[in-house]
Amino acid sequence: MIDERAEARKGAKVKIDLIAKKNWTGRVLVGFMFDGDNTPLAIPGDEGKSYAAVAAGEKFTGQFKKTSLLRPGSGAPKLILAGLGKRKEFELDRVRSAVAKALKRAEDIGVDSIGLTVPDSREVRGDLAEFVGAAVEGAILSSYRFDKYRTPKPDEAKPVGELMLVFTNPRGLSAAMRKAVAEAVARSEAVCFARDLANEPPSPKPPEKMAEIAMGLAKKERIAVRVMHKAEIEKLGMGGILRVGAGSHQPPCLVHLTYTPPGKSKKTVVVIGKGITFDSGGISIKPATGMEAMKDDMSGAGAVLALFKWLGSVDVPVTVHGLAPFAENMPGGGAQKPGDVIRHYNGKTAEVISTDAEGRHLLADSLAYGSTLKPDLMIDMATLTGACVVALGDEYSGLMGTDQRTIDRLMSVGRKQGEFFWQLPLPDRYRSHMKSRVADMKHTGKPGVAGTTIAGLFLKEFVGEGIPWVHIDIAGPSFTKEDWDYAPAGATGVPVRTIAALLKEL
Numbered sequence: 007m008i009d010e011r012a013e014a015r016k017g018a019k020v021k022i023d024l025i026a027k028k029n030w031t032g033r034v035l036v037g038f039m040f041d042g043d044n045t046p047l048a049i050p051g052d053e054g055k056s057y058a059a060v061a062a063g064e065k066f067t068g069q070f071k072k073t074s075l076l077r078p079g080s081g082a083p084k085l086i087l088a089g090l091g092k093r094k095e096f097e098l099d100r101v102r103s104a105v106a107k108a109l110k111r112a113e114d115i116g117v118d119s120i121g122l123t124v125p126d127s128r129e130v131r132g133d134l135a136e137f138v139g140a141a142v143e144g145a146i147l148s149s150y151r152f153d154k155y156r157t158p159k160p161d162e163a164k165p166v167g168e169l170m171l172v173f174t175n176p177r178g179l180s181a182a183m184r185k186a187v188a189e190a191v192a193r194s195e196a197v198c199f200a201r202d203l204a205n206e207p208p209s210p211k212p213p214e215k216m217a218e219i220a221m222g223l224a225k226k227e228r229i230a231v232r233v234m235h236k237a238e239i240e241k242l243g244m245g246g247i248l249r250v251g252a253g254s255h256q257p258p259c260l261v262h263l264t265y266t267p268p269g270k271s272k273k274t275v276v277v278i279g280k281g282i283t284f285d286s287g288g289i290s291i292k293p294a295t296g297m298e299a300m301k302d303d304m305s306g307a308g309a310v311l312a313l314f315k316w317l318g319s320v321d322v323p324v325t326v327h328g329l330a331p332f333a334e335n336m337p338g339g340g341a342q343k344p345g346d347v348i349r350h351y352n353g354k355t356a357e358v359i360s361t362d363a364e365g366r367h368l369l370a371d372s373l374a375y376g377s378t379l380k381p382d383l384m385i386d387m388a389t390l391t392g393a394c395v396v397a398l399g400d401e402y403s404g405l406m407g408t409d410q411r412t413i414d415r416l417m418s419v420g421r422k423q424g425e426f427f428w429q430l431p432l433p434d435r436y437r438s439h440m441k442s443r444v445a446d447m448k449h450t451g452k453p454g455v456a457g458t459t460i461a462g463l464f465l466k467e468f469v470g471e472g473i474p475w476v477h478i479d480i481a482g483p484s485f486t487k488e489d490w491d492y493a494p495a496g497a498t499g500v501p502v503r504t505i506a507a508l509l510k511e512l
Contacts, residue, residue, distance in 0.1 A: 019198060020109075020149040022142055022191055024171045024179055025121075032121045032170060034084045036108040038101075039068035040093045047125035048174050061087050070095075071103060071491070073111045083121070086111050096131050099424035102144030106492040109148055109166050119168040126175055135183055138171060139190035143503070145169045146194035148492035152205040192319045193506055197499035200305070200312035204485065204497030208284035208301040212256035213332035216283060216304065220261045220311055220330065225318045227266070234260040244375070245349045246356075246367030251333030253288055253341025253361075258333035260372070263310070265317045265326040273324040273383065273512055276376040277505065280365040280388035281307030281332035288335045288361030289343055302497055303365070305484040306387040307332060312502045313509075322509045327379050331368040335361070347445045351375050352468055357445040365390050366449055366461055370468040377470030383412060383512075384469065387478045387501060393457030394479040398428055401483050403501060406432045406462035409474035412508075416476065419511065420504040424492075425483070427504075432462050440464060 039046040039061070045054025046068075057076055061067070066074035070091030077084055088104040090096060105122065112120050122141060127134040149165040158164075171187065173179050203211070203219070211219075217233045224231045236257040239247050244260065251258030261281075282303035286292060292300070307330035314328050342348070346358040348367060352374035356367070365388050376384055394404040403420075405413050405427050413429055420427045439451030439460055447467065451460035462477050469475045483500040486493060493499070 019195065020145050020166055021168045022145065022171065022187060023168070024173065024184060024187060026176045026179060027123070027172050027174045030121050030170060030172045032083060032119055034086065034112055034117045034120045035172065036086045036088060036105070036112070036120055036122045038090050038104060038125065039087050040090050040096070041068035041070070042092065043068060046087055047129045048123045057085060057087065070100060071107055073107050075111060075115070086120075093131070098132065098136060098140050098422055101137055101140035102147070102424055103491040105141045105144030106148035109145055109169075112166050113163045116163070118164070118166060119170065120166055121170045121172040124171055124173045124178055134178070135186035138183065139186050141171070142169075142187055142190035143194050144492050146191065147197060148494075150198050150201060150494055152202065152496055155207070189320060192316055193503055196312040196316035196506065197502045199315050200308045200499040200502050201497040203308035203311065204302040204305045206301065211283050211304075212334060213251065213259045213281070213283055214257065216281060216307070216330070216332045217259045217261050220263060223263065223311065223314045223318060229314055229318055230264045230266070232262045234262065242351060242375075243349065244351045244371040246351075246371040247331050247333055249342040249346065249348050250282075250335055250364045250367050253338040254334035254336040255338065256283075256334050258331070260375075261328075261330040261332065263314045263328035263330070265314060265322075265328075267323050267325060268321055269323060271323065271325040274327070274379065274381045275324050275509065275512065276327045276329065276379055276381040276384040277310050277313060278329040278369060278372045278376055278384070278386040279306030279308065279310035280304065280368055280386075280390065281330050282335050282365055282368070283332055285335045285362070285364070286337055288341050288364060289337050290360040290362040291337055292362060299485060302485040303389050304332065305389050305480060305497065308497075309387050309499070309502050309505070312499065313505055316502070316506050322512070324509060324512050326509065327376065327381070329372045329376055331372050333368060335364045350468060352377075354447070354467055355445040356447055356449045356464070357442040359448055359450045363450050363461075366464050369465055373465060373468040373475075374470075377468075377473055381473060383409065384473055384475045385412070385478065385505065386465065387480055387505075389481045389484050390479045391458045391461050391481055394430075395482045397430065397458060398482055400486065402426045402428045403483055404458055404479040405429045405476060406459070407476035408466070408469070409476055412474060412476050415508060415511070416478075416504060419507045420501065423503040423507055425501050425504045427478070427501075430458055430462070432459060432466065436460060437463055
């Protein structure tokens, strides 16, 4: 059961609005400055030079991730300058980080509402609407808190509650700009939704509860949701989902969401996410230290649900199917055992070596089922292997698959979104590592060798012939133990924004 008192304490997200500078009457303004410029953006002439000179006295020249708080004379608003670094090194993600740092400075001085001065299009590199959208994302994502179960201390600093986008040039208050802001809000709220799902403790979010949350995303003539419960999964022959969930008294399920575009569909895309609502490791039980973080092992499925929350408020010209298989991996009396053989939806069998390599079985059934939907592209996302964290660290997701074009696009789009990806090999010569004497394949390879690649090769066995497919291992960046620029410690919501941007491009 969800704690209703906890729900009532859940914090609101920062509110965003647009306003002309002549109508803004706030007390604290945020401005941007490039390192080495003589004036901040949108504050030209002598006024801007004066601000820059005072900031330089505090050794602020526009350095990236640095801020300066300036206090003008009586009646004038305070100004927080946020550094964007050198112009030649500028990337859009720096806007998100700069806004996050500015909001933290405002939070420290106890300000609830701030104005963000929007530069003129001639002052920024690239599209101004993208610049503003990134600022909005930085504000919402950095203001996120998961305070659902904790009582804030009386002297605890509160996040900024309102961000006004202050336009010096009133022509910036266009319908196109308002649409860009609305889309940025929608993306950010989807990420926060994914964070909420992964941050939620494991007991209140068993598989059937996650299915109930998914049902709430249904939207007439736009999003349909179907839940396949245990009996239907068994009838369909999805042995992977069934056996992984067999050790828990909470039954597994498979959620199938479908987005139908308002116009003619140009492509069909299937997105799949691993949904282990808690991973004890099963019979091959995990060490106790750190097991509490295994509530996030459904981050892939959470990203799928978040994408459909986003799809409920935007238009993309493609049909999107979302598959979210949910199960608890527990060591109960009915649990799968090392040495068991699982028959998957496409008829292929897999020998179980470690019950802690369970996620690939959920994905195997889902990939085989997703292949029957005849997609033009299939993407799966999963907190799949610790080996990926060893290889790439905790900020990069691993990419593998059969569609090089999409892999390249994900790396390019992801960098723009501040979500980072790196391609790992998927060589057929390593398939021999999965050779089994009792089944079509083992689900793991040689101990301690190419663990992420072997997981990818295993999944490839369940992708339909000729279907472009990409696997994303998000084991590293899905959850952080320390604050990032605009991701407080906990679930991050990776890779929701990148997949959303990819779908928009399609």
